[in-house]
Amino acid sequence: MSNSGEQPNPYAQQPPQPPQGPAPQGPPPPPSQVPQQHQGAQSPQSPQAANPYGQPPQPNPYAQPPAGYGYPAPHGAPTMSGGAPVGAPGSYGGAPAGASGGGKGLPAWLWAVGGAVVASAVWAGVVFSTGGFSGEPSPDLRGYAYKADLCGSTSWAPFEDARYKMEDSSTSASAGENPTASGHQDSALDSMWCNADLVPEDAGSDDYSTNLVYTKAFLHKKTDPGPEFAAQYRSYEEQESSTDYKVTPVQGIGDEAYLVSRQESTDSKSTYVVLGVRDGWLTYETAWSSYSSGNSADRPSSEEVADMLRTSATETLKKLKS
Template sequence: MSTPPQSPQPADQPAPQPQHPQQPAVPPQPTAYPYPHPQSPPAGAFHAQPTLVGQPVPGQPQPQPGNPYIPQHQYGPVPPPPPAAGGAGRAVLWAAVGAVVASAAWGAGVLLVGGKSDSADLRGYSAPSNLCSSADYSSFKDEYTENDSSPTHTALKDEALDESYCSLSLKKPGSTYADAYLTLQLDLHKKTDPAPEFTATWKNYGESHTGYDVDSVEGIGDEAYLVSHDTTNGSSSGSRYATLAVRDGWVTYTMAYSTYLSSYDEDKDPPALTDVSDWLKTDAKATLRQLRD
């Protein structure tokens, strides 16, 4: 008995494509730069670029920084979805976000050394060229004892804004890859009072970002807000974020912590957000005192 001929595949019908599991969505995260992205000027506008110190050259391939994670909200890139558990997954995550950090740091664009103005209320602050070595983050060192040997820091001085930025990887004892990340940013606004936009951005953060808790913090600067987000819910996956944003006169300072549970080994748990919040408050107060000396 002969086998009936098979119907040929229509020439205009595309071959079926393999299906890939969809990665879990990662919610947007608070950023240390809460103002519109300055990398997109109006059409036809050209502006001279300020002199940068330690800043990547646009359009050139950049080396991967040792601690590349920078949390961003709606004005910046969203962090990638959490990696698979284990060292290989962590390596893929931190390598991927390295490019995000390089572009985000360039986009935020203004980092610096102190500035003074007759009208700006800078309260005696100066913006150091290396915020990583000038800031206090000692509260995190009991949990994360391994030092970051190559933290990312950038600095720039501009007539309108001086800014210092630092990104640190946080490692528990014996960890090969980062278990969490800490980013710090200090801005000296020398031409414009940041108070209205600062309050609108941080006080109302929960209204435009579902699932975020916003608490007003007393005793730090003129106003401060703690923004936090926890998607772990007692499971073995999810993420934890906490950002403390402070305004003192025309100076703003942010400290942001972030971690994925998949970045931790199974026998290790990340600290509770209540502990992280206390560490952020303690270290922000200490840093602001130091930067006024």
């Protein structure tokens, strides 16, 4: 025992002692004997009291920081694919770079929707300004123009070379002007026709002969005739009648062309040949129909008529562009 008269501080820190058995139990000292804490000192019962063993305080591994912008989400909070929490930077729900914090910035999905709306509005404006929503495709007329007098644009040279001429109007089968032209213009379709009666130059007075050439042209302005053009001529082969027709594709005229020939017997006195041509949205057709009471050897064959029609069509289409 010291003779200095000083009382030992019962709360002074002591170096750790090896355990000597259970500490004696006794009643706590009266409050009057507990020394007052120095101002600013922490209560021994406070969770942040000084560690009596001299170890630095350890962080609580289970403490959760407040969730918010820039912090990971608490345990159990909803996250996006890859583990990023909803609302975290870099996730689909986070605010874009440059957006104000504190909940004032718009979510990224709202920015994406807004951008899509603006892009759609720009696209719709361009389409409207160019007529994209009009529902009317632009006609591919290839430079062809309407002619009120299709007969004046028809090439008759191949028939003249085969020694045919225009029949006099007073004796023609049409009993009127020969050749005869007509036409009609419309916002959807321009139509042109020409009919002519031809006679052999060396026909005798006792021979009865009629040779008709029908020509027509159409400028389609609203509907593309391409998908249905071939079917119009192929249908000749499917007709259920006593007359057989042969349909042959023709190369070198327009986008597509078909020649239709009626199969005739050797003693037949009639010939029927049709040539149909499509070039873009223009369709053109010329047909030969003839009957003669004279010698069949003097009449042109179906092959010869087909050559005349093909040559005439090629030259006529050139004139319809001029």
